Amino acid sequence: MSTQLTPTPTLTSAEIPPAVRAWTRLLRAHATTTRLLNAELQARHGLTINDYEALQILSCADGHRMKRVDLARRLVLTPSGVTRLLAGLERVGLVERTACPIDLRVAYAQLTDAGLAKLREVSCGHEGSVRAVFEKHLSPEEIEQLVDVLGKVPGGED
Amino acid sequence: MSTQLTPTPTLTSAEIPPAVRAWTRLLRAHATTTRLLNAELQARHGLTINDYEALQILSCADGHRMKRVDLARRLVLTPSGVTRLLAGLERVGLVERTACPIDLRVAYAQLTDAGLAKLREVSCGHEGSVRAVFEKHLSPEEIEQLVDVLGKVPGGED
DNA sequence: CGTGTAATATTGAGCGCGCAAGCAATCGTA
């Protein structure tokens, strides 16, 4: 079936809507940058991107700790995803589990001193890589545009 | 260890570089839009985003077929990733494997008639969802900006 | 007081994908 060559594309009669172009470019840009930065972070420091993001977010939180459910929302992960992410970070001592005295359901994710030290050790190099990726092909104005416009995409508000 | 509350964040002395803000927003925006659109596509049509993208790309290719390695590059997947993706699509008859007569190493991914029909069935609704996601919060000008600027991020050129 | 409902977190099953390794076919070079 369908072994014939059809010389002309069949579905591209109409122009591609701008939103769809934006969507596919978002997909591709995410895939390549993610692969690059993840590989580097993994090779140099044994962290995934989400490991790093979790440490970073916790370091900004009051008391360096957060309810796991809130961390999940910030990272755009499901609760089970955050459980497994934190399991890894707890296993290597960068985060520890802490109870909440007034609500026994909640467990905090608490950045340890080792976790903070690790973040300090990693962050400069990683931010450098991120800047390299973006600043290599985008002008400062274009980066600002990206920040502004991505901020309006669902989930991009951060 | 580190059970004390430290009232002030410790690592946020300097301002966040714009490129880093762009990066985290790209991560979050991708995660939320992807989750939403993937769930919808999966529930309504049993396809993942990459399934759809593969069908879409093949439908634009000459003769509705492509070398697997080229498809991998377009999708920003590794060759092994594309093997597994196509295995699924072949199993349900949307794509079929075709040999290349002049180079026995290459195997084409060939869109079947069923695959083209499926794409036609799915594409309108899916594009509508994509447009809804983006056009809900972004003006046409902002979407154009997104297209232009994402086009300069590594991998976003396509 | 119970009792139903919601919120928090975890677990098991399964999927998508990358990495490393391997095989087969092709090409370049002498």
Next chain:
DNA sequence: TACGATTGCTTGCGCGCTCAATATTACACG
């Protein structure tokens, strides 16, 4: 023609994540 290097593709293994189900705690309301 022979042989090493390269290219295209697949496979085994492992990781990160989601979904569905479950346990536990909190809360609202009769």
